[in-house]
Amino acid sequence: MRFLLGLFLLFALFPDPAHGQSEERVGLVLSGGSAKGLAHIGVLRVLEEAGIPIDVVSGASMGGVIGGLHAIGYTSADLERVVTENDLSEYFSDTRARRSRQLEGRLAGRGTLIALPMDGLEPRLPGGLLAGQEVSAFLSRLTWGYHHVEDLSRLPIPFATVATNLNTGAATTLRNASLPEALRASMSLPSVFVPADLNGTLYLDGGMSRNLPAVEARNLGATVLIGVDVGTQPSDIQFEQPSLLDVLSHASFYQSLRDDQEQRELIDILIRPETAGLSVTGFEAAPTWIARGEEAARAALPRIEALVDSLGIARRVPSMPPAPADSLHVISVHVDGADLETAAIARSAFALDAPFTATRDLMEAGVQRVYGTGLFSLVTYRIIRTQRGAEAILRVVPEAAPDRLGFGLRHDSEFATQLLFTFLRRTLGGLASTTEMRLRVGELSELSVGHINRFDNGWTGGIRLGYYGAPVDLFLPDGYAASLGVNANVPVQQISLELLSVLGFWGRPAGRGTLVGLAAQGDLVGARNAVATILTSEDGSQGSLTADADHAVLSGGLSLVSDTRNTAYFPTQGGEIVLDARIGYSAAEPVWSGDEDPSHLVSLLRLRASRHLPITRYWSVRVGATGYRATGERLPLSYYSFIGGSQPADVLPGSFLPLLGVPRHARFGRASWTGAVTVQAELDEGVFLRGTLNAGTTYSLLTTAERGALDEVTDSLREPPILGGAVEIGLESPLGPLRLFMATSGADPVPGVGFSFGHTF
Known part of the structure; x- marks a missing residue:
């Protein structure tokens, strides 16, 4: 009896856990x-x-x-x-992936509206819109410390x-x-x-x-x-007209x-x-x-x-696991998803040799370098813990058809309709190589083929052979036009500027989106349909700046290109820097010169810089400026700088500088500068409002000897800067950006309306 009583008390004091x-x-x-x-x-x-x-x-x-x-x-x-x-x-949306691409990879295939993957000569349709590089990287960052599970x-x-x-x-x-x-x-x-x-x-x-x-x-x-x-x-x-x-x-x-x-x-x-x-x-x-x-x-x-x-479920404060360590000691790096040659390229681009201390930022930077080669549609990583230490595993998905057949379409109020056809081929030579052929049809013309190779040692080499053509409007300087009773806002002549060019480059990346090195270029410049003599000495004995001619120029120097913008159109952060400094030999005949044997030496310095500064989530400011200077008594027309218009002549970048509110190519000279401040607001997703103030001018149209030959005329060639501005509505569309703007300036106070549609190429 005592035993049963004791057993009863034991169960009373220690109840069944299932009931407690x-x-x-x-x-x-x-x-x-x-x-x-x-x-x-x-x-x-x-x-x-x-x-x-x-x-x-x-x-x-x-x-x-x-x-x-x-x-x-x-x-x-x-x-x-x-x-x-x-x-x-x-x-x-993978918009962030643009800055992950190597700069030369962004430039290749630029302007294409449609790019069909090619398997040999057979086109393929893409399997979807995005591989998801950015969202995969984001998820890897957020799940750091649990990749091994x-x-x-x-x-x-x-x-x-x-x-x-x-x-x-x-x-x-x-x-x-x-x-x-x-x-x-x-x-x-x-x-x-x-x-x-x-x-x-x-x-x-x-x-x-x-x-x-x-x-x-x-x-x-x-x-x-x-x-x-x-x-x-x-x-x-509830559908009325479903898409x-x-x-x-x-x-x-x-x-x-x-x-x-x-x-x-x-x-x-x-x-x-x-x-x-x-x-x-x-x-x-x-x-x-x-x-x-x-x-x-x-x-x-x-x-x-x-x-x-x-149900008797107890309330409790959530008990969360401790945060994972910010860094891990990695003892090895493996590449999955590729053959030996492609894996070696990925490992070389990753540029982190074990052992090393891995952090989120360090791993993401390495993954971006691999993705930036353009050889992979997707690059992800995991860090797995083992008894010996952590192992980093790169998973790469090679482009199923890295070749691309592209087509581009653009129409704007200055150069009318432009068509672009491209063929892009990527191979595994060195770290990665790209060959591109481009055909551009319209007022601006281009036929070119280029090859660029990034080597295992980090250096990049390339060569491009191309023919380029652009129309050039020639205006009289304001003061000179007034003395002749001519409308300064009406071009007196349009010539065709043609360029046959061979460009070689050797350099290396200097940070994400930046390429710096040495460039050598040989140009054969032609000016066609040039029949007007717009600048002469008082007795008319001097030659014309626009006479038909073929000029040969060989130059070389320093080149730097940097592009860290978050998007190519309507960016809100990042910036651009383009520096071109070269010296060369010109066989062009001088237009005016008091010397019997003028020097063949020519030089060029071009600097363009801009910065996009986010103010709020939807507001940003862009500040940009360009300076240009060319010297020499035998300058070909391609070395002159032209300012005016809303669209650059992209086939000859740097020499044609936009200036909103000013007629296309309204001024030209051996030197120029432009500056602009733009305020941008995103009104809705993909819809932008911009306001721009810009100013600029050209000067040093003639050399010192030429100014001496023209005497009094040169006084009318010194023009003050032009101040202009524009209001613009922009729209991102699947077919490319759409811009509609109204612009005016001191040179042309009557507001003008312009537009453009399609990718810049």
Whole structure:
């Protein structure tokens, strides 16, 4: 009897753990929805404040990203900082990838509207819009310290995400994949990204087949499910004139509709934040999305608390794992996804030899160098911990067809319609080599072939042979025109400037987007249709500056090109520097000279610099200036500087300088300067308003000896600077930028309207 009484007291003092502590596990299911998925952060904030435990997380697409980051320790406050302190639209558009490309890679193929991959002589269609280089790099940074985990159920909070198998169309739970790779696969929107390749299988966005992965949370052991659904509902769809994109995107929506209904039946409490009135791509509205998620969660909180309390689930403050170390000691570097030769190129471009101390910034810089070769459509990295130390693994996806057949189209108010045809071939010579052929048809003409090679030692060498042609408007200087009773704003002659050029370059990169070295150039310059004599001495005995001629010039010197702008059109940050300093020998005949044997020595110095300064998220300022100086008594016409107009004659860059509000080529001389300040505002996504003030002039039209020969006429050649300005509306479109502007100046006070459409080439 005493034994039974003692046993009863023992069970009374130490109850069965199953009755003292709930075995219930709370799972959180987060749906996809692009920018709408940012509402999940607001839901997490409310659950954290209420002490609702999250034992399991599952998610699809953007819900997978939010859930995966929460599974490794990101709180709602951490996630809010991530989405508000970064411009997510850049990561989902690959615009940041431009600055990752080597400078010569950006210049190759410039201006093309369509670039078809070529496999030999057979064109291929691209598999998607973007490979996702920037979003992959972003996910690798955010998941630093957890790259080695390939079983997502072993994360600090067990996690599951889904993707759509491209071959079967079925929802697939991603188990044997690293976290950044799984998140990238789950958000492979077919209208944005190419399919993700995991272990030889291609995957599309998980939301296409299972936008609310509740069964995955159940399979991880969750007994209570809280779901957050920001996906499109059937009642939200109202089409009047649907676009092709609407049809394609909602075809996949209807495919997942039945599965989503089955998943909702597994969820105990479903939260639906308000999604109306905001764009599905409106990442800039992150604070609003978060607030909507918080509002919906607070409305559902009484039901959540009642359910949790009824099941005996204890409230608790979330216990997050310690932050991973900022640096890791890497003992080896491996390259996956390429043959031995291509892997050697990637390893050389990576330029980090083990052992080294790896940080996020250091690894990203190395990955950018590999991606910048232009040989790979995607470059990612992982750092895996082993017993001996950490190993860095580069995963590269070589361009399936690195050759490109390109076509460009442009029309503007100054040079009318321009057509461009290009063929670009990349090979593995040295570190990487590029051969490009270009044919330009229109008022500005070009036929050229060039080859550039980047070697293992970091040096770059190249050569280009080309024929270029451009029309040149010649105006009388204002004072001289007035003395003759001629309208200074009307050209007295248009000549055709032709250039046959051979250019060689040898240099090396000097930082991201910068190339510096030595250049040698041989030119054969022709001036055609030049019949007017616009400048003569008083007795008319001197020659004409515009006489038909063929001039040979051989020059060499220093060349520096730097481009760190975030976009080619409407940039908001970064800058440009172009320096060209050369000295040469000219066989051109002098126009006027008091010397019997004038010197053949000519020189040229050209400097252009600009800087884009972001003021706010939507406002920026550009400050830029150009200086030009050419000397010599035998200068060919191609060495003169022309200013005026809104569009540069890109076939002869540097010699033709735009000046808004001034007629094209209104002034020319041996020296010039221009300066401009532009204020830019982004009114809506891809819509810009600009206001520009600019000034400039040319001077030193003649040499000292020539001025002596012309005496009184030279007084009228000294012109004051012209001040002008313009207001412009710009639009980014799939066919290239569209610009519409109204400009005026002191030289031509009547406002003029101009426009341009298409890429600059």
